[in-house]
Amino acid sequence: MILVRRIKNTDLIEWLVVFGIYCNFYVEFCCMLCAIALSIKNNDYRTAVGKKQVLLLSYIFLYSSVSIFFYSYAYSKFIQQFVLLSAFIFGYNILFNRLKYHLDSLLGKYLTITFCVASLGLVQFVIYYFTGHNILQFVYHSDADEVFPRIIRITSILDEAGYLSILLTPAVIYAIITKQVFVKRYLAIEICFILTFGAVSYLVIILAIMFLIFRSFAKTKLIITAGAVVLVTFIAYQTASEYNSSHKTKTGVIKRFEDTFQGFMELEPNNFEVLNMSSYAFLTNIWVAIHAPNRISGTGLGTHEQNYTSTYKSSHVYYGTNSTDGYSFFNRAFSEFGIVGCVLVLMFLFKNYNRYNVLNIMCLSILFSFLLKGGHYVRYGFIFWCYLYYYSGRSKYAEHPEKIS
Numbered sequence: 368m369i370l371v372r373r374i375k376n377t378d379l380i381e382w383l384v385v386f387g388i389y390c391n392f393y394v395e396f397c398c399m400l401c402a403i404a405l406s407i408k409n410n411d412y413r414t415a416v417g418k419k420q421v422l423l424l425s426y427i428f429l430y431s432s433v434s435i436f437f438y439s440y441a442y443s444k445f446i447q448q449f450v451l452l453s454a455f456i457f458g459y460n461i462l463f464n465r466l467k468y469h470l471d472s473l474l475g476k477y478l479t480i481t482f483c484v485a486s487l488g489l490v491q492f493v494i495y496y497f498t499g500h501n502i503l504q505f506v507y508h509s510d511a512d513e514v515f516p517r518i519i520r521i522t523s524i525l526d527e528a529g530y531l532s533i534l535l536t537p538a539v540i541y542a543i544i545t546k547q548v549f550v551k552r553y554l555a556i557e558i559c560f561i562l563t564f565g566a567v568s569y570l571v572i573i574l575a576i577m578f579l580i581f582r583s584f585a586k587t588k589l590i591i592t593a594g595a596v597v598l599v600t601f602i603a604y605q606t607a608s609e610y611n612s613s614h615k616t617k618t619g620v621i622k623r624f625e626d627t628f629q630g631f632m633e634l635e636p637n638n639f640e641v642l643n644m645s646s647y648a649f650l651t652n653i654w655v656a657i658h659a660p661n662r663i664s665g666t667g668l669g670t671h672e673q674n675y676t677s678t679y680k681s682s683h684v685y686y687g688t689n690s691t692d693g694y695s696f697f698n699r700a701f702s703e704f705g706i707v708g709c710v711l712v713l714m715f716l717f718k719n720y721n722r723y724n725v726l727n728i729m730c731l732s733i734l735f736s737f738l739l740k741g742g743h744y745v746r747y748g749f750i751f752w753c754y755l756y757y758y759s760g761r762s763k764y765a766e767h768p769e770k771i772s
Contacts, residue, residue: 377469380405384462385476388748389484389524389534392451395748399458406465420456427452431667438660444669448744452668455750467758474541474726481538482552485559488523488531492562495519514564521562530747532565533736537729540575544725566645567740571732640683648688649695652742655679656693656702665705671742674702692742696749699742712738715753719760730756 380402387398431445466473491503496518501511507526511519520528539560542553560568634657639650652675659674660666666674675690693699700708716734721727733752743749 376405376408377465378472380462381466381469381473381476382480384466384751385473385480388751389480391526392743392745392747395745396454396458399455399462403458403461406461417460420460424449424453424456427668430664431669434661434665434667435670438666438670440666440670440673444672445667446669448669451745452750455745459750459754463754463758470726470755470759473755474729478538478541478552481535481556484523484531485535485538485556488521488559488562489555491523492519492521492559520564521559523559525747528563529565529567529740532560532563532568533733533741534747535560535563536568536571536736537733539572540729540732541725543572543576543579544728567736570739571736575728575732636679636681640681644685644688647683647685651675651679652689652694652698652702655690656698659702661705662701663705664707665701665703668703671699671702689742694742695737695739696742697738716756719757721760724759727756727759730759 383398383402383405387395390398428449431449432442435442435445487503491501494500494502495511499517501519503522503524504511506524507522509522509526512522512528513519521531522528523531525531525534535556538553538556542548542550542557547553548557560572634650634654636651636654639647639654642650652671655675655678656671658678659671671693672690675687693702697709697712700712704711716731719727720731730752734756737749737752741747741749
């Protein structure tokens with residue numbers, strides 16, 4: 368009975384942890400606390416304090432305290448972010464001291480919950496197409512984002528389609544690597560992924576496919592396949608452009624790509640203030656990070672918003688969009704911790720990369736997506752994915768490592 372109870376407790380802990388990453392950070396935090404409580408009740412936990420975590424948080428606290436004082440910034444945001452970051456780091460450290468031996472089980476539960484979330488999103492899409500009613504509007508009280516008449520960007524239980532596409536990315540990568548793209552379960556996830564119209568996730572998937580093609584094919588096949596991909600992409604783009612011209616509009620994905628590219632060519636406020644909201648937010652936050660004080664080591668935890676308001680002044684209608692999170696994690700890391708922070712992030716990714724482990728590749732795909740979109744430290748399981756990437760990168764914790772060849 369004791370053994371059966373422990374197996375059930377482990378499963379419940381895993382379900383709680385994985386479900387939490389699809390929710391806002393309040394629910395995720397509650398799920399994490401419940402999972403910790405189950406671990407403590409079962410006397411199957413270890414100390415939350417690790418040397419690496421203590422050193423990291425000590426550096427962040429000491430440096431940020433001095434830097435914020437030096438630049439006369441407010442401490443409120445720093446304190447809030449530090450408390451949340453510490454709670455999530457130590458909380459997940461407790462859980463992963465146990466879960467690091469059950470990574471395959473975590474993977475299975477992630478794929479199951481992802482399938483449920485994607486299926487709910489497809490139901491949302493179909494009902495809206497036929498009725499014009501968003502059945503999941505009550506979750507975040509946000510209006511449906513129409514790409515074409517009656518065609519919406521699927522959000523499912525999340526607040527933004529972009530974040531849904533990011534959380535679906537590892538499952539799509541898994542289907543591609545394990546050659547299960549046309550299995551019904553993963554086909555539903557892939558269709559939902561496409562219907563989020565998430566530009567960042569599209570880019571990540573394309574890069575992943577090109578990487579796998581490069582590793583798997585001989586030079587001749589690689590050239591032929593790469594040419595085919597370019598041709599199909601060109602045809603799809605031209606078709607969409609012709610449709611857009613005839614309807615006097617542009618799809619969100621195409622417009623964001625075009626505007627962002629144009630803005631990068633001349634990264635100045637006068638140029639990106641005439642772009643769409645997404646491109647404006649992205650480029651504005653990059654401009655702020657580049658022009659903020661102390662680009663070597665940054666201005667400290669939680670200071671990007673103050674960098675934004677002190678560096679960039681404007682009466683633009685979208686002024687302040689994503690100023691709290693920097694739009695992307697890499698941009699926020701650069702703003703708050705400078706070149707040093709960016710180097711540490713890249714070192715973490717390179718040091719823990721394990722090409723022999725499918726789960727590790729999946730984690731890398733979502734962390735790379737977060738680098739491009741989503742600058743929150745404790746939202747949608749960011750800390751969870753960091754721990755999962757760390758432990759899946761160590762072969763002794765990988766129950767069934769799989770070589771990508």
